[in-house]
Amino acid sequence: MDDDLSARSGLEAGLECLSAELARAFQSWGRRPEPWESGRTNELACRAFAIQYAGNAPYRLYCDRLGVSPADVDEWRDVPAVPTAAFRQVPLFVGDPAEASLEFRTSGTTRGPGRRGRHLVRDPELYRASLEAAFHHFVLKRAGGGADRMPVASLVPPFCDAPDSSLSWMADAVVSRFGRPGSTFLASARAIDWSRAERFVTWAAGAPEAVPVCLLGTTLAFAEWLRRLEESGLSVSLPEGSIAMDTGGWKGRDGPSRERVMEELAGRLGIAPSSVINEFGMTELLSQRYAPLVPGPSPLCGPPWLLSRALHPETLEELPEGEVGVLNHFDLANVGSVCSVLTEDLGAVRENAVRWVGRSPGAPPRGCSLATRELLRAQAGQTS
DSSP, X not given: OHXXXXXXXXXXXXXXXXXXXXXXXXXXHHHSOOOOOHHHHHHHHHHHHHHHHHXXXXXXXXXXXXXXXXXXXXXXXXXXXXXXXGGGTSOOXXXXXXXXXXXXXXXXXXXXXXXXXXEEESOHHHHHHHHHHHHIIIIIIHHSTTOSOBOEEESSOOTTTOTTOHHHHHHHHHHHHHBOTTOEEOBOSSOBOHHHHHXXXXXXXXXXXXXXXEEEEEHHHHHHHHHHHHXXXXXXXXXXXXXXXXXXXXXXXXXXXXXXXXXXXXXXXXXXXXXEEEEEOOTTOSOOEEEESOSSSOOBBOOTTEEEEEEOTTTOOBOOTTOOEEEEEEEGGGTTSOSEEEEEEEEEEETTEEEEEEEOXXXXXXXXXXXXXXXXXXXXXXXX
16 A cells, blocks of 8 residues: 555655656747757657556556557657547546546537546646746747737637637637736637627727737637628727637538638628637647638647657558648647547648648448457457
């Protein structure tokens, strides 16, 4: 018993130490964005995997079934990837899942509300450090003319209204860290207050200080706002440097392209197309990627601790750069759960920038299905 307690204490101390080191590294990059050397990234990846192998029981069983232990891992590509389906099946968490600080749930738009995955988060401050550094670099610095703070209006509900939404947690963090006076949530769990949205942009456009503003929302929300603006005939000219950041897409619904929606919305609100940024995130990942609207379709870029590659849909062998395959992401901000996540998304990767193609049609790719089967067999203790 004493040995078990000692091992657990050592594991928790190691995880806390690595999490603090990662948070400092994320914050440092946010202040001075520079590429990370591959040796540094791989050293952190190996340490993260060793902790996850020791403290994440379902993941360790899965790795053992694949015949991979920390002794076999030299770089991030060697770390076994867990399919997103696993987040619907088992609690993937380093330590006791009851100790999780946050529990994020997937939307259920793909598999149905009864098949929602969950991501248990141990250290919200590590999530905060990752998202703030990337948002500051890829959104504020790239699109906002170098501003560090501005009034933020969110079409995403606050976290208190959507306590299982990683996107709402992100919106709260952005408003708290980067919002100036006048920042507001235009949405609740039930609806978006379109009258307040209209008043916000009218106020911002007419304010004597001409302070640029930041609008946050999903593509669906912005599309509905565009429809309402067209019906009312309202157009404004927001101050130069204003930003619109949209996230997601149509989630399986039919509609005009995201690019068309955001381009027309930007025209209605007087936002430069170069200041329209698409955010790509997943509940299963604590870091995000971003791409500007112009010039044309752009690859999604992320911070150096979020690595991606395209794999063959059947064999899961890594494909050459530029070829379309199943996307595998490795996120060091996930140190408290699992860093390597195998998605059912299709895309191509070049120099760690992702060109997202879309969801795999129909059934999951064969490689993803086989990986999920192996995980479930590991949990059941099967040997064949």
